[in-house]
Each structure stands twice: as structure tokens, then as C-alpha cells.
Amino acid sequence: MGGAFGLTTQAVAAEDTAIFAGGCFWCVESDFDHVPGVLKTTSGYIGGETPNPTYEIVSAGSSGHLEAVEIVFDPDKVSYAKLLDIFWRSVDPTDDGGQFCDRGESYKTAIFVTSDTQKSTAENSKAALSASGLLSDPVVTPIRTATKFYPAEDYHQNYAEINPIRYSFYRLTCGRDAGVEALWGDQAHSGIMDH
Template identity: 45%
Template sequence: MDNKNETLLEDLYNLILNPATRDWERSLLIRTKNALTDGKDFTSQIAKLEFELRPLAIRNNLTPDVTDFYLKITGEATGTQHFDIAKHTGQNLPYQERAIFAGGCFWCLVEPFEEKPGIVSVLSGYTGGKQPRPTYEQVISKATGHVEAVEVIFDTRVVKYEELVELYWQLTDPTDELGQFDDRGSNYRPVIFVKDETQRKIAQASKKRLAESKRYKKPIVTAIEPASIFWPAENFHQQFYRKNPARYKRIKRTRQQYLAFQHLRGSFRRMFSSS
């Protein structure tokens, strides 16, 4: 067996043991693993597995790690790129800080923060709940109390926390406490998680200014809560905009169109209220 096939077989074993793998996915993986163990042709068995996974892969209905495996066996290498989590979890330098923001699907929060000068790393994950090491499947079931969020490491010599909060307001709808855009449910609620009193005061002052700006007709409901353990999401979700550019652009366009209309409405409201 060549190195590529050995790697795929190891991936099969890991997915079978992965608690996030659905039972029906695991049954297909076990059947493939058993066939390969019995000496069946490797190429034909992997092709059979790809055929069985394809209908749900097309509908984006595989669990994240199985999606990564599917992209690997179909040759879509961009989907299997691994996020360097060591860069994110390494020792903090004196001039680095962390900020955590939640505002709907975390896929659409990564790119705007990553593109801002002074950003060291952006990690997608889950926070705010009680269950340790939650999986994507568990979080979207709304049973863990977690929300999808991003943790941003930034260089305070280049960018300030106040600037990140201001950017966050531009990316979310702060009047919607039941989710964001097409993402509905408590796991998508908008939250600024603060790590200390300094961040809390900055976030509260910024929220107050936003409310007083009369940009929105409805109340500003984005919560400001103490930061808790931040659990990294599966590799499939990390830097999604780079791995799945076409799908990301469709989602991004929908959010941008809604926000543009909302901001235009706010501009007209302020214009007429001051006249």
C-alpha cells in the first residue's frame, strides 16, 4: 500500500472513532474499512464510498470532518487545507490581546478581521455554553448553550480593541437577538465576549454610542458577556472563505445586501430626524 492509501486508511480509522461522526456515516466508513482490511481493491472501495457520500456532500449535509475526507478523496485539495492552530494557541506576547465576537455563522466573521492590519490570527469556535469540547452537530442542536464565534488575536501596537468593536458593528445586525440574517436560533445570537473590565467598558461605551446614533429604529440588543473557554471548531470551518470561495461569496453577498439596506435606512432616518 502506497503512502497516499495509508493516509486515507488512517483517516478512515480516525473518522470511525470520531464522536462527531454520524452513525450512518460511521456505518459506511466501517464497511469500507472492513473491505480494505479483507484485501479488496483500494481504488474501487474508495470510489464506492465516494458514490455513497456524494448525495449528501452535494447538499452540504455531511459532518465537518467527513466533509474534509470527502473533499480529499475527490481531489478537491483546497478543502483539506489545515489551519495552523499552533500559531493561534501559542504563547501570548506582551503586546498581543484576544477578543471574542459572535454574530451569526462564524464563516462570515473571519475574513473581515483577518484583512485588518494588526491581526495575528482568527480562530472559529464555540463559546458561552457549559458543555466541554462541543462539536458542530451539538452546537447547532441548540442544546449546549454555546454560540458560534471567532477569537481574534491582535497586535495592540497596530490596532486597538476599540477598532475591532467598531468593525464588529459593521458586520452584524445588533437589533436581532434571535440570530443573524438567515442564521436563526440562540447559537447564532450576537455577543461581544469581554476578557476583562477594560474590554467591558470599551464595548459598553461603543454600544451606547451606537444606540445614541439613531442608526437603528429598534433597540441595540447585542449582549456583552464575560469571556469563557473558547473551543476551536473543526478544521472544515477554519478559514472557510479560503477553502470554499464560491459558497462563501454567496453567503457574504446576502449578508452585505441586507446590511447595506439596513444602513441606508438608518441614514435616511437620521437625515429626516435632524431636519
């Protein structure tokens, strides 16, 4: 039986959202699907001026949008700061031209913040990474204020799960894992269960 006014006494799980652009959204989505505390991931587009962008428009490179992933997470199980640590170690944040085999504007990295708290946390995380000496080149990933996030077409959602052979072939031939491992060594993909 519910409590006062028919409401149940069961606590509602807290949710927050992170938005990361890390090159191919199939890969970013797949990586974060395996992080404990992540509730949902959605591939999409953000950062440009073109309304209702399509994959064709974004990949042509003139929309200003980046491929990105919206990550809904439980902050009681994984912090935003931890998600940032995982993000850094699953991309090449020193590459301003794209990620691995994917080149061009839509494949650049970026952190899209949704609040002042996220902005401060992201800036501190980036500064700590830059000062750590872990990377020989400067961290060029920008921290941007989130604009409207547009979910990508249905065929892009859960791509790794629905098309495992094609996805694995793409990820291998693009050199993503090899590039991340060359850059990060034994810290590559830390926090991602399947890596």
C-alpha cells in the first residue's frame, strides 16, 4: 500500500546526464554501455546550428554538429568525475582532427556540459590530466556548453549490440583500440568492464 496521497514509499533512483563526443558514436556508446552505473546511452548529434541534422548532413562536415553520446547515469553509482576519467582514457584527447581513422569536424572530441557543476568538474579534470604528464601532447578536447542534443537515426542506436560482426570489424580496422592502447598503455579503457 502506498504512503500519503497514494504515493509509494519506494525511493526513485537519481539520474543525471553526461554528453561526450569522442569520434565514432558507435564506439563511445558501446564503451559506456559497459560502465557500472550507466543506465542508458543514446547516439546523436550536438554542437551545430543545423536543426534536425541527419547522419548525411553531419558526416558531410558543414553542420557544425559532432557525433556524440548522451549518457544517463546514476550518480549514486558512478560520479560525473569518474565518467570523465573513463572518457579521457577511451579517446585521444590530443587529436584535434578527429579520432583514429575517422577524420573531420564531426569526429572531433568535446565534453558538452549541462550545468555549472559539470563545467567546473570537467575543467578540473582536464587541468589535472594536462598537468599529469601522462600525455606528451596538449589536451585539445574543448569543454562546451550543451546545446540541443538530437538522437541519431534508429539504425545507429545500439549498433555494436545489433551488428556485432560489422562493429568489431569497423573498430579493429579503424585502429581505435590500438590507438587508445598506444596512447594510454595500461590505463587504456580503465573503468570499462569489457576491456
